Amino acid sequence: MSARTRPITTIAGTRPFAFSEAALTECRTIMSRYPEGKSKSALIPILHIAQAENDGWLSVNAMDAVAQVMGLQHIEVYEVASFYSMFNLHPVGTYVLDVCRTTPCMLRGSDDLIAHLEKKLGVHCGETTTDGMFTLKGVECLGSCGTAPMLQCGAQFHEDLTIDKADALIEQLRARNSRTNYTDK
Amino acid sequence: MGRKLLLEHDDKPGIQGLDGYRTHGGYRSVEKALRTMSPEAVLDEVKTSGLRGRGGAGFPTGMKWSFLAKPEGVPRYLVVNADESEPGTFKDRYLMERIPHLLIEGMITSSFALGANTSYIYIRGEYFYVARILERAIEEARAAGWLGKNILGSGFDHDIHVQVGAGAYICGEETALLESLEGKRGNPRIKPPFPAVKGLYGCPTVVNNVETIAAVVPIINDGGAEYAKIGVGKSTGTKLISAGGNIKRPGVYEIELGITCDEFMNSEEWCGGVDGRALKAVVPGGSSVPIIPADLYYKTVNGDARLMTYESLADGGFASGSMLGSGGFYAYNDAQCIVRSTWNHTRFYHHESCGQCSPCREGTGWMEKVLHRLEHGEGRMEDIELLWDIQRKIEGNTICPLGDAAAWPVASAIRHFRDEFEYHVLHPEKVKDPKHFAHAPFVRSPKFATA
Numbered sequence: 001m002s003a004r005t006r007p008i009t010t011i012a013g014t015r016p017f018a019f020s021e022a023a024l025t026e027c028r029t030i031m032s033r034y035p036e037g038k039s040k041s042a043l044i045p046i047l048h049i050a051q052a053e054n055d056g057w058l059s060v061n062a063m064d065a066v067a068q069v070m071g072l073q074h075i076e077v078y079e080v081a082s083f084y085s086m087f088n089l090h091p092v093g094t095y096v097l098d099v100c101r102t103t104p105c106m107l108r109g110s111d112d113l114i115a116h117l118e119k120k121l122g123v124h125c126g127e128t129t130t131d132g133m134f135t136l137k138g139v140e141c142l143g144s145c146g147t148a149p150m151l152q153c154g155a156q157f158h159e160d161l162t163i164d165k166a167d168a169l170i171e172q173l174r175a176r177n178s179r180t181n182y183t184d185k
Numbered sequence: 186m187g188r189k190l191l192l193e194h195d196d197k198p199g200i201q202g203l204d205g206y207r208t209h210g211g212y213r214s215v216e217k218a219l220r221t222m223s224p225e226a227v228l229d230e231v232k233t234s235g236l237r238g239r240g241g242a243g244f245p246t247g248m249k250w251s252f253l254a255k256p257e258g259v260p261r262y263l264v265v266n267a268d269e270s271e272p273g274t275f276k277d278r279y280l281m282e283r284i285p286h287l288l289i290e291g292m293i294t295s296s297f298a299l300g301a302n303t304s305y306i307y308i309r310g311e312y313f314y315v316a317r318i319l320e321r322a323i324e325e326a327r328a329a330g331w332l333g334k335n336i337l338g339s340g341f342d343h344d345i346h347v348q349v350g351a352g353a354y355i356c357g358e359e360t361a362l363l364e365s366l367e368g369k370r371g372n373p374r375i376k377p378p379f380p381a382v383k384g385l386y387g388c389p390t391v392v393n394n395v396e397t398i399a400a401v402v403p404i405i406n407d408g409g410a411e412y413a414k415i416g417v418g419k420s421t422g423t424k425l426i427s428a429g430g431n432i433k434r435p436g437v438y439e440i441e442l443g444i445t446c447d448e449f450m451n452s453e454e455w456c457g458g459v460d461g462r463a464l465k466a467v468v469p470g471g472s473s474v475p476i477i478p479a480d481l482y483y484k485t486v487n488g489d490a491r492l493m494t495y496e497s498l499a500d501g502g503f504a505s506g507s508m509l510g511s512g513g514f515y516a517y518n519d520a521q522c523i524v525r526s527t528w529n530h531t532r533f534y535h536h537e538s539c540g541q542c543s544p545c546r547e548g549t550g551w552m553e554k555v556l557h558r559l560e561h562g563e564g565r566m567e568d569i570e571l572l573w574d575i576q577r578k579i580e581g582n583t584i585c586p587l588g589d590a591a592a593w594p595v596a597s598a599i600r601h602f603r604d605e606f607e608y609h610v611l612h613p614e615k616v617k618d619p620k621h622f623a624h625a626p627f628v629r630s631p632k633f634a635t636a
């Protein structure tokens with residue numbers, strides 16, 4: 001199996017999914033950006049919207065809804081969703097913490113940051129806390145190497161992190177308790 | 186202070202918006218090109234400038250543009266590569282975030298030269314907030330008539346769309362990017378045909394880096410000859426360098442190509458020196474380029490001062506040189522471990538391999554495993570030869586250059602730091618502490634010292 005093909009999840013496969021009206025309008029606007037007959041180009045942006053409307057992950061039902069809106073075969077959607085690391089194929093916590101672990105961040109202390117977060121949250125990278133609040137994810141270079149170590153949560157970058165700043169961020173997110181998505185404006 | 190052509194106004198208030206951008210001379214290149222020049226004349230200025238692609242490969246931009254096929258009745262596209270995923274590189278993000286209109290202006294002027302009526306910015310999904318900034322700027326430009334039909338009454342129509350990715354380094358490779366832009370998995374295409382003939386939707390397409398397209402603006406404003414006066418030899422103009430790692434002043438800097446590596450590292454204007462310890466090694470152009478020890482960063486094997494140019498950084502070939510690459514520069518102090526960093530590099534390439542070619546798919550995972558055991562005190566002497574062997578079998582045997590990019594960091598680490606790999610085999614207990622060199626830096630034996 002290729003490093004970039006991950007299994008999709010069928011658990012909770014019966015959980016229903018339907019796009020909101022606002023999302024459907026946005027999907028149609030995006031599809032209209034491409035030339036006649038080339039609206040498949042909108043697949044990745046639309047998967048982002050579906051993920052945001054499905055508690056931060058892509059269930060089979062969510063992907064099937066994308067296929068329906070776009071007039072694509074289901075497999076065309078699954079094969080794309082399983083390729084890109086920002087698409088979560090399993091349920092995730094309220095917050096997904098994407099911590100950069102690539103070399104330039106490592107030189108500036110990302111190993112320590114990750115070890116600290118694992119200990120503080122009681123999970124390994126890739127896992128979700130039992131209260132469903134945080135998913136910790138080790139990710140590759142986010143283009144923020146000069147302000148490392150860093151993590152991304154939703155659309156926002158949190159840079160120049162120290163252990164103290166990371167702790168403060170966790171507490172702040174916990175208190176706010178509302179989902180963030182990559183698509184947040 | 187060197188000349189700044191791209192970031193001259195990056196700190197001016199309001200520069201993110203159209204009015205502020207116009208106050209500082211924005212959109213002059215569009216006025217000049219569309220009102221007073223032919224598409225061929227714009228292309229000629231770009232050729233004269235000697236501009237080379239800023240995405241990593243350094244291919245001459247004017248030449249690339251002149252390869253664009255122009256069959257009758259077939260649309261042509263400009264696609265801007267804003268995938269910026271090469272570890273160590275964060276210059277395009279800075280440029281797009283601070284001065285979004287500079288990219289848009291460059292795209293209009295470039296598209297006029299190429300005869301492209303539609304262009305796309307393919308931006309990595311993690312930069313969603315930057316995509317929003319670009320979308321707002323495009324709206325402003327459209328409302329002010331810089332985009333749309335019959336721009337400035339020239340008869341030239343142009344529109345720009347922003348497309349987000351979703352986390353895949355390989356989508357920075359231009360043919361994988363086009364696949365992704367068509368809504369598919371980011372599997373690189375077999376070349377030929379090249380995008381200049383069959384690119385987006387099978388139509389002739391130019392793919393250029395963000396910084397390359399931004400550089401077209403000063404080239405048209407001041408003339409290609411003026412641009413070519415900056416720099417040394419075939420390295421003309423200015424280059425954005427994103428500097429990170431163990432330096433005092435990380436950040437994005439615009440340098441004139443040709444300053445010395447010493448000046449870049451130690452001057453207060455740039456990196457400001459190493460962060461309190463001795464310099465051990467440098468990766469000058471993003472994780473795919475060879476790592477070089479400090480002595481070889483400052484001087485070539487002939488003892489000449491090394492310069493921040495395409496040629497000087499590559500002087501000595503892979504035996505003793507490296508590459509300017511994308512300008513993703515990072516420095517290692519002597520607390521760092523080369524085996525650990527090579528393991529980390531390789532883990533990255535394994536994670537990012539699209540999986541189409543066996544040497545890349547299997548080789549990167551194999552190297553990761555071997556490097557993991559070396560770094561964790563479970564390695565064997567034969568592992569060093571094994572690593573050498575695997576990387577040799579990947580290089581040159583794959584569809585796209587990601588395979589080479591995975592091989593080079595391993596090859597250069599073994600070439601220059603073999604005794605550090607041996608130390609890991611000989612002292613398994615010591616290297617089990619993840620910070621094994623923090624208190625007792627590794628001293629390379631003179632037999633391995635280069636230059």
Ligand SMILES: Cc1cc2nc3c(=O)[nH]c(=O)nc-3n(C[C@H](O)[C@H](O)[C@H](O)COP(=O)(O)O)c2cc1C
Pocket residue numbers: 237238239240241242243244246249266267268269270271354355356357358359360392393394395397398585586587590
């Ligand atoms: C694995 C891989 C990743 C790449 N990533 C990027 C990237 O993130 N940004 C970029 O501009 N070019 C990247 N490139 C280079 C592009 O393929 C292409 O050469 C470049 O966009 C051309 O633009 P330029 O001539 O303006 O540099 C990558 C190449 C490879 C092989």
Ligand code: SF4
Pocket residue numbers: 355372373537538539540541542543545546583584585586587588
């Ligand atoms: S070299 Fe690697 S990334 Fe490139 S096409 Fe082959 S498997 Fe994919």
Ligand code: FES
Pocket residue numbers: 100101102103104105106140141142143144145148150272273274
């Ligand atoms: S290595 Fe972490 S942001 Fe670049």
